[in-house]
Each structure stands twice: as C-alpha cells, then as structure tokens.
Amino acid sequence: MTVDQLLYGVFPYVCIVVAIVATLYRYLTDRFSYSSLSSQFLENRQLFWGSVAWHYGILGVLTAHLVGFLIPQSILWWNMEPVRLYILETTGFVLGLLALVGLLVLIYRRLTNSRIRVVTSPMDVTLLVVLLIQVVAGVGTAIFYRWGSSWYSAFAVPYLWSILAFKPDVTLVNNLPFVVQVHILNAFVLVLILPFTRLVHFLSVPIKYIWRPHQIVRWNRRSPIIGA
Amino acid sequence: MDVRAQVSMMFHLDKCIGCHTCSVACKNIWTDRQGTEYMWWNNVETKPGTGYPTKWEDQEKYKGGWEPKEQTIKLRATDKFRGLANIFHQPHLPTIDDYYEPWTYKYSDLFDAPAGDDQPTARPISLITGENMDINAGPNWDDDLSGSTVYANNDPNLENLSDGEKQALFEIERLVFFYLPRICNHCLNPACVASCPSGALYKRGEDGIVLLDQNVCRAWRFCVSACPYKKTYFNWKTGKSEKCILCFPRLETGQPPACFHSCVGRIRYLGVVLYDADKIEEYASAPKEDLVRLQREMILDPSDPEVIKQAEKNGVHFSVIESAKKSPVYKFVKEWGMALPLHPEYRTLPMLFYIPPLLPVLGHVENGVYNVDAEGYFGSLDKARVPMQYLANLFTAGNEEQVRTVLEKLLAVRMYKRSEQVDDIKPSLVEDMLKKTGLTPETCEEIYRLTSLPTFDERFVIPPMHREYAAELMAGDPYLFKAEAGVGGFKDRPDRGL
Ligand code: SF4
Ligand code: SF4
Numbered sequence: 001m002t003v004d005q006l007l008y009g010v011f012p013y014v015c016i017v018v019a020i021v022a023t024l025y026r027y028l029t030d031r032f033s034y035s036s037l038s039s040q041f042l043e044n045r046q047l048f049w050g051s052v053a054w055h056y057g058i059l060g061v062l063t064a065h066l067v068g069f070l071i072p073q074s075i076l077w078w079n080m081e082p083v084r085l086y087i088l089e090t091t092g093f094v095l096g097l098l099a100l101v102g103l104l105v106l107i108y109r110r111l112t113n114s115r116i117r118v119v120t121s122p123m124d125v126t127l128l129v130v131l132l133i134q135v136v137a138g139v140g141t142a143i144f145y146r147w148g149s150s151w152y153s154a155f156a157v158p159y160l161w162s163i164l165a166f167k168p169d170v171t172l173v174n175n176l177p178f179v180v181q182v183h184i185l186n187a188f189v190l191v192l193i194l195p196f197t198r199l200v201h202f203l204s205v206p207i208k209y210i211w212r213p214h215q216i217v218r219w220n221r222r223s224p225i226i227g228a
Numbered sequence: 229m230d231v232r233a234q235v236s237m238m239f240h241l242d243k244c245i246g247c248h249t250c251s252v253a254c255k256n257i258w259t260d261r262q263g264t265e266y267m268w269w270n271n272v273e274t275k276p277g278t279g280y281p282t283k284w285e286d287q288e289k290y291k292g293g294w295e296p297k298e299q300t301i302k303l304r305a306t307d308k309f310r311g312l313a314n315i316f317h318q319p320h321l322p323t324i325d326d327y328y329e330p331w332t333y334k335y336s337d338l339f340d341a342p343a344g345d346d347q348p349t350a351r352p353i354s355l356i357t358g359e360n361m362d363i364n365a366g367p368n369w370d371d372d373l374s375g376s377t378v379y380a381n382n383d384p385n386l387e388n389l390s391d392g393e394k395q396a397l398f399e400i401e402r403l404v405f406f407y408l409p410r411i412c413n414h415c416l417n418p419a420c421v422a423s424c425p426s427g428a429l430y431k432r433g434e435d436g437i438v439l440l441d442q443n444v445c446r447a448w449r450f451c452v453s454a455c456p457y458k459k460t461y462f463n464w465k466t467g468k469s470e471k472c473i474l475c476f477p478r479l480e481t482g483q484p485p486a487c488f489h490s491c492v493g494r495i496r497y498l499g500v501v502l503y504d505a506d507k508i509e510e511y512a513s514a515p516k517e518d519l520v521r522l523q524r525e526m527i528l529d530p531s532d533p534e535v536i537k538q539a540e541k542n543g544v545h546f547s548v549i550e551s552a553k554k555s556p557v558y559k560f561v562k563e564w565g566m567a568l569p570l571h572p573e574y575r576t577l578p579m580l581f582y583i584p585p586l587l588p589v590l591g592h593v594e595n596g597v598y599n600v601d602a603e604g605y606f607g608s609l610d611k612a613r614v615p616m617q618y619l620a621n622l623f624t625a626g627n628e629e630q631v632r633t634v635l636e637k638l639l640a641v642r643m644y645k646r647s648e649q650v651d652d653i654k655p656s657l658v659e660d661m662l663k664k665t666g667l668t669p670e671t672c673e674e675i676y677r678l679t680s681l682p683t684f685d686e687r688f689v690i691p692p693m694h695r696e697y698a699a700e701l702m703a704g705d706p707y708l709f710k711a712e713a714g715v716g717g718f719k720d721r722p723d724r725g726l
Contacts, residue, residue: 037467055316206425214422219433
C-alpha cells in the first residue's frame with residue numbers, strides 16, 4: 001500500500017468512523033458538554049468583528065462546497081459562461097477572505113485577552129490551528145490555482161463520492177497541487193477532531209426555534225390525578 | 229378556562245431592612261462555584277439607584293421583555309429569524325462589566341511579604357483572571373447611596389418626574405430611599421423561555437417554576453438579553469446559563485426557598501395561586517394601564533366551585549387547591565388588592581408581587597421639639613416622601629392612581645390600629661379612611677395580623693408538590709439518579725477513592 005493510498009484511501013474512513021462514534025458517544029453520555037461555549041460575556045467588541053465575519057464567511061463557503069458536492073453539474077453548468085465563473089469565483093474568494101480575517105481576529109483575541117485566555121482549553125488552540133491551516137490552504141488555492149470551483153467539481157467531488165461508495169479513487173486527487181492536497185487532508189483532520197472540540201456546537205443549530213411555540217411547559221405527570 | 233397552579237410570591241417592602249441576608253443565603257447554597265461568583269439570583273438594591281446589573285431597567289440599552297406589536301406582543305431583543313441571524317454575536321447582551329468583576333484578596337501576601345517598613349496588604353485580585361485589579365463595582369455598590377449623582381440620579385425610574393419632585397427626593401438631610409429585593413419572578417409569560425433558540429428554558433406545569441435545562445442549553449445567551457429583570461445569568465466557566473430555581477428541591481420537601489426562610493425582616497410570603505392560562509397572551513398584550521388590573525383578574529378564586537371543577541379537570545391536585553385557599557399571596561394580591569407586580573410594562577406577567585413602601589412623613593423638628601402632624605398622626609399621603617410617580621414607574625407602569633389606592637389601604641390599616649391601641653386619632657378620620665378604601669375593621673385586623681404577626685406557616689403556605697408521583701415515571705428505578713451531582717454536574721458522580 002502506498003502512502004497515497006493510506007492518506008486518501010484509509011485515513012478518511014478512520015476520520016469518519018471516529019467522528020460518528022465519538023460524537024454519538026459524547027452526545028449520549030455527556031450532553032452537558034455540548035455548548036458553543038460563547039465568550040461574548042467576557043469580551044464583546046473584538047468578538048463582534050471576529051465571530052460575525054468568521055461565521056458568515058465560513059457558512060457561505062461551506063454552502064458552496066455542499067452544493068458542489070451534491071450537484072457538481074450545477075457548478076460546471078454555471079461556470080460555462082466566463083462572466084458567471086468570475087462572479088462565483090469572486091464571491092467565493094471574498095467569503096473565504098472574510099472567514100480568514102474573522103479567524104485571525106478570533107485567534108488574536110484568544111491569545112491576547114487575559115479573560116479569554118482563562119476560558120481557552122488546549123483543544124481550542126488545536127482547533128484554531130487546524131481551522132487556520134484549512135482556511136489558508138483554501139484561500140491560497142483560490143489565489144494560486146485559478147477556477148477552483150470548476151476543478152473542485154471535476155476532481156474532488158468525484159473523489160468524495162468514491163469514498164462514500166467505498167471505492168476510494170486515489171488517482172483523482174493524489175496529483176493535485178500541494179496546497180490543495182493539504183486542504184483535502186486537513187479537512188479530514190477536522191472531521192476527526194470534531195467530537196473532541198467545541199465544534200460540536202454546529203450540530204445543534206436551533207432550527208426548531210422557527211416553528212416551536214414561544215412558551216414551553218413541561219409536566220411531570222400530565223394525566224389527571226383525580227377528577228377528569 | 230385552563231386553570232393552572234403557580235407558586236407565587238409577595239414581598240412587603242415596608243419591612244425590608246436591606247440586610248442582604250437573603251442574598252447571602254442564596255449564594256451559599258447555589259452560586260458559590262467558579263463561573264457563578266458574579267451571580268446573585270437574589271439581590272437587594274437601594275432605590276432610587278441603578279441596581280444590578282447597572283441600569284437593568286434601561287430597556288433602550290438591554291432590550292429586555294416584550295413590546296406591543298399590532299394585536300399582540302413580540303420580544304424586544306430577538307425574534308425567530310433575527311434570533312438566528314444574531315446568534316454569532318448578540319447586540320444587546322450585557323457583559324461581565326455591566327455586572328461587576330468578581331474579586332477576592334490575595335491574603336497569602338499578608339504572610340509571605342518580606343519584612344519591610346510598611347504593613348503588608350492583601351491586594352484585590354480578579355476571580356476570573358487572577359490578576360491584580362482595582363475594584364470599582366460590586367453587586368450592591370450603590371447601597372444606601374440615595375442622592376448620589378453617580379447612582380441614584382441615573383435611576384431609569386426617575387423618568388417623567390418633575391424637577392421639583394427629583395429635588396425633593398434628593399434634598400440633603402431629607403433624602404429618602406428604600407430597598408428592593410429581587411429574585412426571578414417566575415413569570416406567566418416568561419421572555420427568557422420564549423427567547424431560547426434551543427428550548428432549554430421551560431415552565432413547570434404543576435407549580436409554574438421557570439427552570440433552565442443545562443443539558444439542552446447551548447450558550448446562545450438569548451435568555452440573558454430577553455429577561456427584562458436580568459435574572460438569567462451566563463456562567464462563563466461552564467458555558468451554560470443559570471437562573472433562580474426557587475429552591476425547588478427545598479419546596480419539594482416542604483421548606484420555603486432559602487432567601488424566604490432566612491429573611492430577617494420577614495418581608496417574604498409564598499403561596500400558590502390558581503390562574504387562567506387561556507388569558508396569558510390576551511392580557512399580556514393589553515394596553516399599559518390595564519396590565520395590573522388584568523393580571524389580578526387572571527388570578528382565580530380557589531373557593532369558586534367552577535374554578536375548582538376546572539382545576540381538577542386539569543389535573544391540579546386537590547391538596548394544591550386547598551393550599552391555594554390559604555395562600556397569603558392570594559390574599560394580598562387579589563383579595564385585598566395591595567400587592568403590585570414589578571414593572572408590569574415588561575409584559576412578562578411576573579408572579580412576584582410587592583407591597584410598595586409607605587414612607588410617610590411622621591413629624592418634623594421645630595425648635596428642637598419633635599412634632600407630629602396636627603391633622604393626623606400619620607400626616608397625609610401627599611406628604612409621603614417618595615413621589616407617587618416614582619412608585620408608579622416601578623409598580624404600575626406609570627399609573628399613579630393604582631399606587632395611591634394601595635398606599636391608602638396601608639395607611640388605613642395603620643390609622644385603624646393606632647386609633648384602637650393609642651386612641652389619638654379622631655374616629656371620624658378612621659371611618660372616612662375605611663370608607664374610602666373599602667376596608668372593614670375585620671379586614672384591617674386581618675391585614676395587620678398577616679403583616680406584623682404572621683407565623684412561619686402563615687407566611688409560607690407551601691403546596692404539596694407530589695413528587696412521589698413523578699418517581700413512578702422515572703422508568704422504574706428511582707435510585708438511578710442517586711448521588712448525581714447537581715447544577716453544572718450531571719457528568720461525574722462525586723466519587724472518591726478506588
Ligand atoms: S423574571 Fe426573567 S428569568 Fe424569571 S421567568 Fe421572568 S423572564 Fe424568565
Ligand atoms: S433578608 Fe429580608 S429584610 Fe434582609 S434584605 Fe433580604 S428581603 Fe430585605
């Protein structure tokens with residue numbers, strides 16, 4: 001087995017299995033630890049610039065990745081017209097930059113504010129490093145290897161699907177430029193550490209809030225004790 | 229009619245001596261952990277003053293509570309979509325500096341300092357960062373500081389008081405203040421519950437206690453912004469919010485909450501009231517001046533056969549109904565109409581009621597002689613030291629008439645008792661007062677007894693909580709939960725050794 005096969009054919013499965021098992025285990029045994037661990041209460045101003053830029057940037061970028069993953073044809077079709085390609089690429093680049101700036105602010109804040117340092121765990125630092133590598137590699141790809149949206153849909157997406165189909169096709173990715181390979185492998189590292197970090201908070205997006213009634217009442221025992 | 233039971237509270241402000249025993253009792257039981265040092269689920273503020281957190285009543289800043297919108301009401305701080313959009317950074321969240329930075333002193337310096345010319349000192353250090361700090365705020369920093377230009381003058385309730393009234397309030401040597409102890413109001417229309425994206429907060433059906441499920445909370449912090457009384461707190465250490473639990477473990481074993489139990493002035497009363505939950509939205513959306521009246525209307529007579537029938541149909545245990553009949557809160561709020569909610573205009577329908585302080589001018593010193601007012605021992609209400617408008621801003625959404633009615637009743641009871649015991653008040657005056665307030669000598673006697681001489685069991689009429697029924701539901705084995713750690717724990721049992 002070559003190194004490439006190990007990295008692109010085995011490692012992803014290890015990451016995915018660990019992520020699923022550990023996330024479930026943590027959810028079932030230690031739900032209390034599921035939290036976004038917000039630190040806005042201790043520091044408010046820098047967080048605004050960091051957190052808003054980071055979250056909106058990264059959510060936009062992730063959505064684009066997701067659309068490309070689910071319907072790669074849509075991206076390829078869209079990119080047939082150069083103008084549309086430029087629009088997509090520029091938007092993606094700006095969002096990526098937004099995320100990067102946000103992340104840098106957040107890292108700066110975490111390292112310099114003494115109140116925030118008190119609520120920083122080693123895992124938080126690990127996560128920030130991995131995220132930084134990921135975003136830098138992503139933005140770097142956008143700068144140095146043009147029209148990533150097209151070849152993401154043409155190479156990386158088929159590779160991802162091949163993983164899901166349990167027939168990992170290593171040849172699709174192992175010859176891509178170094179930064180791109182870092183981006184792909186680091187993404188799996190992110191998946192791997194997900195259940196061990198505060199990142200789990202993204203699994204609890206409170207969508208239900210939109211349709212639930214405002215007031216919640218919990219009854220210990222709804223059935224009438226007498227009468228009825 | 230959807231009849232439900234609510235454990236409800238009443239504080240008699242004329243009796244509060246501002247000793248903070250209640251706050252300390254609470255702190256020792258519930259908030260002595262890291263991350264909660266700054267929390268005072270029970271706090272006592274001096275009014276006029278800015279309170280805790282600083283200027284919490286300024287809803288222009290904090291956006292707490294509900295505001296009317298068309299036929300109904302909406303949260304000020306958030307709504308369904310805005311809430312999700314603001315989830316990464318909340319524009320109106322108070323930060324630790326709006327409360328105060330908790331501190332301790334570095335006592336070890338007293339022992340470890342090298343010998344020198346000066347006395348060693350224990351410097352204050354932050355309980356968050358451990359660094360040296362200057363103390364410039366605390367939970368009761370404006371204690372007794374009425375008249376202060378920094379604190380009292382910035383009290384949001386001074387709004388729409390005339391300059392003359394303000395001046396009289398703060399005139400040196402005559403300035404006045406009173407204490408306002410506050411806990412979570414366990415509201416009928418809680419803004420905290422409505423604002424939580426995760427649905428972590430809930431009202432207990434059987435007794436109306438508002439709780440926060442720590443296993444569901446994800447630190448979105450909307451409850452902190454939405455509660456207009458700032459009675460949900462964010463634990464910066466655990467990343468979960470926490471709030472007053474009305475000492476439900478004590479209530480379930482028949483004991484009053486710790487702050488009630490320890491109250492030195494015996495100002496606190498607790499009892500169950502029945503209310504009509506069908507009316508919540510309609511009444512919370514009513515015009516400002518009707519809020520106090522309607523909330524009183526919402527509370528039902530536990531002796532009314534129809535109410536009892538509906539309550540039983542709804543699963544309210546008969547022992548709870550029996551308890552509601554003896555509830556001192558029901559008497560003060562509904563029967564005698566003497567207790568008022570704090571800031572009803574926030575529209576959360578708070579279920580902690582206050583008897584406003586009377587603070588009459590008893591007498592004045594003339595040529596070194598203390599004189600009481602000629603026309604009557606207690607003087608007149610218009611000479612009361614706190615402007616009516618101020619009390620109205622606190623307790624009736626600005627309606628002076630409703631405060632006056634309550635103060636007149638307080639005065640009537642005093643005059644009645646004075647004339648009975650000392651006999652220096654003209655009987656006609658007492659009669660006029662009784663007629664005006666609609667009180668009878670019998671009710672005056674009853675009010676007097678429940679105000680001044682109540683026993684422990686008369687102040688705290690705790691309904692049986694019937695947790696024995698809940699045990700059945702614990703999937704068989706009640707011992708499953710034995711020895712679990714409480715607030716903030718849930719994970720590890722406090723095991724020691726091998
Ligand atoms: S006082 Fe605040 S925390 Fe308590 S129930 Fe009302 S809204 Fe919720
Ligand atoms: S213990 Fe009672 S008297 Fe003392 S401050 Fe608290 S409420 Fe007031």
